[in-house]
Amino acid sequence: MSDHSENLPAFCHPASPKLLYAVFFALIFLTLLTVAVSALGPPMGMPRAFAFPIAMIFATMKAFLVCAFFMHMWWDKGFNILAFLSSLLFVSLFIGMTLMDTSHYQDTIEAFDVQQLTGVEIAE
């Protein structure tokens, strides 16, 4: 993967330009594909609602390419990768736990909406 010549120190891993260009074009391709799916709708008669999950899958593929090759994670130490992935775990915990406890004030908001709609003055 990397053109690692003899006189470079062990921690120096220059990525081959071919690989970097290939990754770049793959990223561009996925971006254009994402925009196309968003603009034209998902392919093969899939429901419209699939456009968003497809966009997120493409984004994750792009994120993988950037992490693995541009960020040299492919050749990096296991501990660094672990630290990075753990942050994703904590963010998903953060999002997941918070999602389980929402709408606590929804009643108050709805009451306010009703008051706004039935009141003399309609908001803005």
Add this chain to the structure above:
Amino acid sequence: MAVADTHEIHDDHHHDHGEFIAHHFDGPEQQFDSGKLGIWLFLVTEILFFGGLFVAYTLYRSNHPEIFEQAHVFLNKYLGGLNTIVLLFSSLTMALGVRAAQLGKNKNCAVYVLITMVCAAVFLGVKAVEYSHKWDMGILVRSAFNLTYTHPAPVTSVGKWLHVSDYLVYISVIPTLLLVGFLVASLMGKLMEKNVFSKFMLGLSIMVGGYFLGVGVGLIFMDVAEGGANESHASIQTADQPLMLHAMTQETREDASHDENHDKTAESHPAADHVDGQAHHEEHAHAGGEAFSAHHPDPEKLSRNVGIFFSIYYCMTGLHAIHIIGGIVVLSWILWRSLLGQWRSDYFGPVDYVGLYWHLVDLIWIYLFPLLYLID
């Protein structure tokens, strides 16, 4: 490489440290690995930092998907796509810059880093076009959200001259001052025969030039996207004709509108025209040409909380833009040291670390783009 066996490097435990090896490190490898662990931990905190905003986004979207449906039509997905490609390209040049530093090719590294900085500035230029366009239309954070659909005629002389938004002119004041400052500094450096300094300042001026390139490309791109009729909001450029006409005739029209037909009234006071907004929009679609599209949702039918989407939008893209500016600052430091020729195969850590930061900023945009621009 697996987890480092730290004893390996003790084999040739030498203390004739190179120029940039700090004395508390055993050698270049230990120094590099320590720095790398440090930057990864910093990136972890960055992800958690943005994580808070992603939580806000996820919660609001899962509870109020209708707000996102209504709000996303005001974002131009082609401009967002353009910025995505600019950032991806800057990531490529950054990776090539790291490679050049690893091989000790300082000149190549300087060129690649400069291209990366120019791309960063182009990104900010496009963002400036986007933001000013929204501010013109009254698309602001929730508390200040006041959608008008129209662009006020420019008041500043530069705005009038270039037919662009006043906000764009205000935003561009700082880059203009920086451009002049960097060019003067470069010239001074040349006269005082400080060649590296002069080159560095020239590089910074080219970088700021990228901002203006971004503004130009952004304006043109918006124009083209409008022409495709896929986009649902008016651009500064396409609004130009009716806008300038509007500006020149505004006073007379306002006088005349009282006794003229409804169409004219609607043009003068589109936002105030609450009574039959729908009719107004249909008329406008026919009368106003490309400037205002019929895709516009009726302001009366928009939820009062559409502004909350834009609060989230401005926080996420604004924090990201601050990171881009921070990236430009640290990249200039890398550019300076590249010009001094300080990178070698056993000392390229700073380029690598800044590169990792830059890729993370790109990574976050990779998610922001579909989350904010491609809602359907």
